[in-house]
Amino acid sequence: GEGGVVECVLSNGMRVCYKSTRFLDDEVQFKGFALGGVSQVQGAGPGVLLSAKMSARIAEEVGVFGVPPGDVLDMMAGMRVSVNTEIGTYSRGFAGECSPSDLEAAFQMVHLLFRSQLLPSNEGLKVLMRMVREQVENQFRDPQAVFAQRCLSLVTTDAPFYRPIKPHQLSQVDADYACAFFKHCYSDPSRFTLVLSGHLDEAVLTEYLEKYIANIPAGSNGGAGLPEMPAERDELASVVAEFPSRRKCEVVRMNMVDPLCCTKVTLPVEIAPGPEELEERTLLGHALQILESRLIERMRFELGAIYSVSASVDFSFASPSSKQPLAGTASISFTCDPSDISKLVAKVFSELAVLRGEGPTQQDVDTRVEISQREHETSCKHNTWWLERIAAAYTSR
Secondary structure (H helix, E strand, O other), X not given: OOOOEEEEEOXXXXXXXXXXXXXXXOOEEEEEEEXXXXXXXXXXXXXXXXXXXXXHHHHHHHOOOOOOHHHHHHHOOOOOEEEEEEEOOOEEEEEEEEOHHHHHHHHHHHHXXXXXXXXXXXXXXXXXXXXXXXXXXXXXXXXXHHHHHHHHHHHOOOOHHHOOOOHHHHHHOOHHHHHHHHHHHOOOHHHOEEEEEEOOOHHHHHHHHHHHHOOOOOOOXXXXXXXXXXXXXHXXXXXXXXXXXXXXXXXXXXXXXXXXXXXXXEEEEEEOOOOOHHHHHHHHHHHHHHHHHHHHHHHHHHOOOEEEEEEEEEOOOOOOOOOOOEEXXXXXXXXXXXXXXXXXXXXXXXXXXXXXXXXXXXXXXXXXXXXXXXXHXXXXXXXXXXXXXXXXXXXXX
């Protein structure tokens, strides 16, 4: 790209960081984020927690920009712009993309996200809750969804925070609280960082930032029944989700047209907090990619017994505190014929034992380095890559 990364702080306290590129003439990617999410209400009761978890969905149906979603589509006709919201366990934010010519419209939408009121209508909420109920009921009929939920329950020791919503619990959802929680999450711009990457004209960007983003007034960080959103990572409410202390094996059986088995082997991983954390996390990712390549070679090409296999690491359950170990899971997933499960699981553990005992071969390392270099050379020519890397620099522990 052309130029470096520029950072500034607006008059209302929002931090902005942008990189002007010429990868694509008609693209600007952006995302805004702040600490604090659903974990802040986990001790307030099941109804409050469910309402907070569904707040983004309910707000989207009501209209996060102050008008119904259908009207937004009409207003944006002919424009290339999108802005989406997300409230996670430990953070909340918005993200989207637009054409450089529609940057003003994108910033207007962000402005409205912070300034608009949410006024739910009873009829609209009835329709939404009916749709949600159908989706909740259907997920218990979907083999993949049932399998994924059982895996989640096992690796978190059935932590209440991660339990799926059940149909009878939907009556506990308070739409008014959900809307209030959503507005609370987008009330204080000084807590947010806005990152942009794309074909940006600095003079135009500065004009629109001052006109639409800098004049978003600061809101209150609290209210009746609403949680405080800490400014520091170490002050966030941590969700307790412990990996099982003993080995567990569970089989989920469901009626299917064709015989197919999805298998997932999950192991705990932990990285000590400190300056080496990022390096250790990167090396772990490379190790799992080497394991995946070896399993593809052994299980698919030598044994001919799998349809697909993947190895990945997940730190979404880790404590947000930089003072705590980075705890996560390493998973090996594959699909196969049900009759091949036992021998393939044994193969996974045997390959793990070889890697632990002997380490990767030089060819494994050389191949992985070459692939990583090619991926980096390709990825760094995309706005999405820069956007995520810049954002990660702000959000990492």
